[in-house]
Amino acid sequence: MNETRYTGTWESVKQHTVPAWYEDCKFGIFIHWGIYSVPAFAPRTWELGEVDSDEQWFCNNPYAEWYYNSVNVGRGPTYEHHMNTYGREFRYEDFIPMWKAENWNPGEWAELFQKAGAQYVVLTTKHHDGFCLYPSEHTKFHAGRMGPCRDITGDLTEAVRGAGLKMGLYYSGLIDWQFANDPIFVEGENFSNACPTFEYADYSYKQMKELVDKYRPSVLWNDIGWPKQSEHAMPYLLAHYYNTVEDGVVNDRFNGLYHDFLTKEYQYGKADRTQKWEMCRGMGLSFGYNENEGDDQLISLPKLIRLLVATVADNGNLLLNIGPKADGTIPTEQVKRLLTLGRWLQVNGKGIYGTRCSKRLSEHRADGTQVYYTRKGRDLYFYIDGLKEGCNVVSLPGLHRTVTALNPALEVEQDVSENGLRLTVKNYRSDLYLLGFEAAGQE
Numbered sequence: 404m405n406e407t408r409y410t411g412t413w414e415s416v417k418q419h420t421v422p423a424w425y426e427d428c429k430f431g432i433f434i435h436w437g438i439y440s441v442p443a444f445a446p447r448t449w450e451l452g453e454v455d456s457d458e459q460w461f462c463n464n465p466y467a468e469w470y471y472n473s474v475n476v477g478r479g480p481t482y483e484h485h486m487n488t489y490g491r492e493f494r495y496e497d498f499i500p501m502w503k504a505e506n507w508n509p510g511e512w513a514e515l516f517q518k519a520g521a522q523y524v525v526l527t528t529k530h531h532d533g534f535c536l537y538p539s540e541h542t543k544f545h546a547g548r549m550g551p552c553r554d555i556t557g558d559l560t561e562a563v564r565g566a567g568l569k570m571g572l573y574y575s576g577l578i579d580w581q582f583a584n585d586p587i588f589v590e591g592e593n594f595s596n597a598c599p600t601f602e603y604a605d606y607s608y609k610q611m612k613e614l615v616d617k618y619r620p621s622v623l624w625n626d627i628g629w630p631k632q633s634e635h636a637m638p639y640l641l642a643h644y645y646n647t648v649e650d651g652v653v654n655d656r657f658n659g660l661y662h663d664f665l666t667k668e669y670q671y672g673k674a675d676r677t678q679k680w681e682m683c684r685g686m687g688l689s690f691g692y693n694e695n696e697g698d699d700q701l702i703s704l705p706k707l708i709r710l711l712v713a714t715v716a717d718n719g720n721l722l723l724n725i726g727p728k729a730d731g732t733i734p735t736e737q738v739k740r741l742l743t744l745g746r747w748l749q750v751n752g753k754g755i756y757g758t759r760c761s762k763r764l765s766e767h768r769a770d771g772t773q774v775y776y777t778r779k780g781r782d783l784y785f786y787i788d789g790l791k792e793g794c795n796v797v798s799l800p801g802l803h804r805t806v807t808a809l810n811p812a813l814e815v816e817q818d819v820s821e822n823g824l825r826l827t828v829k830n831y832r833s834d835l836y837l838l839g840f841e842a843a844g845q846e
């Protein structure tokens with residue numbers, strides 16, 4: 404008799420706690436790869452949450468992975484682009500044979516993610532277009548027999564785990580344009596009730612279960628919501644998941660009924676440091692690869708590293724998305740950011756990985772510097788942002804003993820008085836980004 408820890412009740416499932424690995428890992432790679440990676444087109448408009456998710460958003464959607472709906476709405480830049488580039492007769496499904504993944508090497512991806520300092524990966528197994536990146540037993544509309552003609556999910560899971568990273572799976576729980584493809588103009592009711600049939604509730608439950616059984620994902624990243632017709636069955640699925648993957652975690656997008664961690668997406672979503680949460684975003688405004696987003700349109704490295712540190716200091720993980728090209732290569736501007744982030748983490752990661760929230764809140768100071776705190780037991784870590792090239796003097800009134808720079812190349816002088824610690828950094832350069840320090844025993 405296997406030790407079945409969870410039963411299909413909310414009471415049982417809610418006994419599950421966030422496993423230490425998810426608290427410790429801090430940084431993951433999100434991957435949006437699909438048919439939409441072929442046209443790779445969206446206008447550069449807003450971050451999610453910057454404007455209302457209404458007609459203006461859905462007719463000028465910056466998410467390239469929404470290509471199908473952006474054409475289906477019958478107006479706007481993506482619709483015009485499709486008509487001018489492919490013509491009215493060209494259907495979304497006609498892109499599938501153009502998605503060959505001919506240059507895809509999952510081992511190279513996994514090696515890059517490892518060099519980036521990521522500890523987990525989350526891959527789209529089925530996005531809103533309903534195309535499955537794994538050989539599902541419940542549909543023929545999948546990459547095992549169309550487009551790439553391989554088990555993308557299985558091959559990447561093997562490579563990622565081989566590189567020592569955890570593997571998570573994304574599933575579009577409540578939008579599937581193979582079941583309901585009315586154009587979406589507004590987020591409200593028709594968005595959250597996009598697939599209203601029992602047929603779809605049954606299909607999505609079965610697919611979620613087959614993903615758990617086939618791949619045993621460490622993260623079950625559901626998106627949009629969960630069919631209302633199978634909300635009563637959710638504890639059964641979650642109990643099955645936790646009995647199959649004991650240290651598995653799920654996000655908060657199951658109609659808000661349950662979560663291990665809360666999610667934010669760009670400016671969307673609320674989270675505070677009292678609960679574990681995760682920030683997800685693309686490097687630009689899109690998750691799917693968007694040819695209109697070159698190096699200048701992607702998040703800058705100082706902003707990216709600040710985002711990671713600020714997120715971690717507030718009890719979050721950063722799930723940073725990459726949008727690969729249809730051929731399986733990752734755009735050079737995205738690779739550059741991953742490798743630079745990895746090099747920064749190699750020098751400064753001691754105050755990131757395995758830490759928890761310090762009781763000290765992040766500080767945005769009058770002199771334009773910011774200080775972010777983390778802790779490991781009684782050891783305090785802090786990161787200083789906003790320094791100028793060359794010599795900087797930073798006062799830290801809350802510290803009363805000297806500290807250690809995580810970057811050994813830093814020339815630092817320290818002076819402790821009744822006013823606290825005065826730190827003089829003599830050789831700051833902007834390509835050092837945020838400077839990390841260890842204040843042993845000073846939490």
Ligand SMILES: CC(=O)NC[C@H]1N[C@@H](C)[C@@H](O)[C@@H](O)[C@@H]1O
Binds near residue numbers: 466468469627690
């Ligand atoms: C807040 C929300 O429902 N976002 C849905 C959004 N999630 C992103 C990670 C991408 O997969 C988008 O394409 C998707 O619409």
